[in-house]
Amino acid sequence: MIGPNSEQLGVVSIQRALELANEYELDLVEVAPTATPPVCRIIDFSKYKYDQEKKERKVKKHQHVTHLKQIRIKPHIGDHDLDIKMKQTIVFLSKRDKVKINMVFQGREMSFKDQWKAVLEKIITKTAEHAVIEKEPLAEGRIVSLVLAPKADK
16 A cells, blocks of 8 residues: 555555545555555555646647548649649648649540649749659559648758
C-alpha cells in the first residue's frame, strides 16, 4: 500500500487500508491489480482523474491532424487563375495539409494530352519549394489527380 504522500505503508489488510483512506478523507485506488499482493494507493481520485485529462489535453493540443485538401482545375486554365490556385495550395501546404489537385476534363479535352501535361508541370514547378510529390499524376477516367505533401521541416 502507498500513502497519500507517496510513502510506503507496507502490506496491510483491506479493512486497515479502508480505515486509513477514511482517516485521510481520500480514496483507496487499486493501482496494480495483477501484482501479488495487489498495490493500492490513497489519493484524491477526482484530482487524479483531472490531472490525467489535463495531460491528455496538453498532448492533443500539440498534435496536428493532416487533412487532404482538394483543388479542381481545368486543362485550359489561364495563367492568373493558375497563380491564384497555387497561392491557395501553398497556404494549405504551409498549414501542413496535403493537397490533391484534380484536373477535370470535358468533351474532347482528353485528346490534348500535351496541353494538360504542361499545366501539371507548371503546378509542380510553382509548388516545388513548398511541396513534394506524394502521388504522381494519375489518370482516372476524366480526372487526372496529383497529390502534394508538405516538405519536411529541417
